[in-house]
Amino acid sequence: GQQVMQIPQYQHVQEGEDFTTYCNSSTTLSNIQWYKQRPGGHPVFLIQLVKSGEVKKQKRLTFQFGEAKKNSSLHITATQTTDVGTYFCAGNNNDMRFGAGTRLTVKP
Amino acid sequence: GAGVSQSPSNKVTEKGKDVELRCDPISGHTALYWYRQSLGQGLEFLIYFQGNSAPDKSGLPSDRFSAERTGGSVSTLTIQRTQQEDSAVYLCASSSWTGGYEQYFGPGTRLTVT
Numbered sequence A: 001g002q003q004v005m006q007i008p009q010y011q012h013v014q015e016g017e018d019f020t021t022y023c024n025s026s027t028t029l030s031n032i033q034w035y036k037q038r039p040g041g042h043p044v045f046l047i048q049l050v051k052s053g054e055v056k057k058q059k060r061l062t063f064q065f066g067e068a069k070k071n072s073s074l075h076i077t078a079t080q081t082t083d084v085g086t087y088f089c090a091g092n093n094n095d096m097r098f099g100a101g102t103r104l105t106v107k108p
Numbered sequence B: 001g002a003g004v005s006q007s008p009s010n011k012v013t014e015k016g017k018d019v020e021l022r023c024d025p026i027s028g029h030t031a032l033y034w035y036r037q038s039l040g041q042g043l044e045f046l047i048y049f050q051g052n053s054a055p056d057k058s059g060l061p062s063d064r065f066s067a068e069r070t071g072g073s074v075s076t077l078t079i080q081r082t083q084q085e086d087s088a089v090y091l092c093a094s095s096s097w098t099g100g101y102e103q104y105f106g107p108g109t110r111l112t113v114t
Helices: none
Strands: A004-007 A010-014 A019-025 A031-037 A044-049 A055-058 A061-065 A071-076 A085-093 A095-098 A102-107 B005-007 B010-013 B019-024 B031-037 B044-050 B065-069 B075-079 B088-095 B109-113
Touching: A004 A085, A010 A019, A019 A085, A019 A102, A031 A071, A044 A055, A044 A061, A071 A085, A095 B044, B005 B088, B010 B019, B019 B088, B019 B109, B031 B075, B044 B065, B044 B075, B075 B088
Parallel strands: A010 A102, B010 B109
Antiparallel strands: A004 A019, A019 A071, A031 A044, A031 A085, A055 A061, A061 A071, A085 A095, A085 A102, B005 B019, B019 B075, B031 B044, B031 B088, B065 B075, B088 B109
């Protein structure tokens, strides 16, 4: 079945440094979604990418969908302490499957 | 309601007992998902319902787990003969179209099996 792999599992950065998490699927996806889960909270939808090669930005966050629609990335520029949390990708190919998530910690 | 609600928020049960977890999705959402999240871990897919179609039960870890969705709305996840390894947060999510639109998550039920 469909598998969605996400790396790294953990990332610890100094405030102001950049951060990237990567998501790879074993199959071509129709779309991919990204979610953020704050410590103690539940996942909250960030964005959905649908088109091959699509790039979307939300302030300091940049989301990319690969040309083959099998991989995606989330890049945060100049991290802040408010970025702390776990970032999940969720790939859709008839079924929606979540990656294991990348836990980001930010040192002030 | 305004969002997905789940009850109870916390449940402590003894090993071997049965538990029922409830999810009230957003009104009108046809898709409903159940996930399990162990401490510090990712989201483990359990089951999803889409309208009147047969549910996808491929993620249920054993036959002790079952779920139903009555009237296309409220869903109940039942765990029979609970084991300590069942301890986790159980999250429910709903969406307006399976796989195509964002999933709205409930606050979860924290299950502790002693």
